[in-house]
Amino acid sequence: MLKCSELVERSDALLAGELSWRQRMSFRMHLFMCRHCRRYVKQLERLLRAIPGMHGKANEAEVxxxxxxxxxxxxxxHRH
Ligand SMILES: [Zn+2]
Structure with a gap:
């Protein structure tokens, strides 16, 4: 099972399509159970789409x- 930190580390590779089938499966398993990482990947995906020419690589400041x-x-x- 992936840890949250491992998922975050590899999420740019995932979005760049650089992960193997097996790695993508463990990603999906984790995202299914962890709403924090689900949100993280969704936000990262949106960010990468918003910046043309990044080719799926996010630097630390952007992450x-x-x-x-x-x-x-x-x-x-929490406020609501
Ligand atoms: Zn997680």
């Missing part, structure tokens, strides 16, 4: 930006 946005979303939900 940090996504993580921050996810945390802000969580805080938003």
């Amino acid at each position: 940090e930006q996504v993580m921050r946005r996810i945390r802000e979303d969580d805080q938003e939900q």
Whole structure:
């Protein structure tokens, strides 16, 4: 089973289509059970689409930006 940190580390490779079938399966298993990573991958995907020419590679600052946005979303939900 993948850990959240492993999934985050490999998510750019996943979105770039660089993972094997087996790796994609373990990704999917994890995403099925972990809503935090589901949100992370969704946000990262959106970010990569928004920036043309990135070819699926996110640098640390951009990943940090996504993580921050996810945390802000969580805080938003707690307020309601
Ligand atoms: Zn996770």
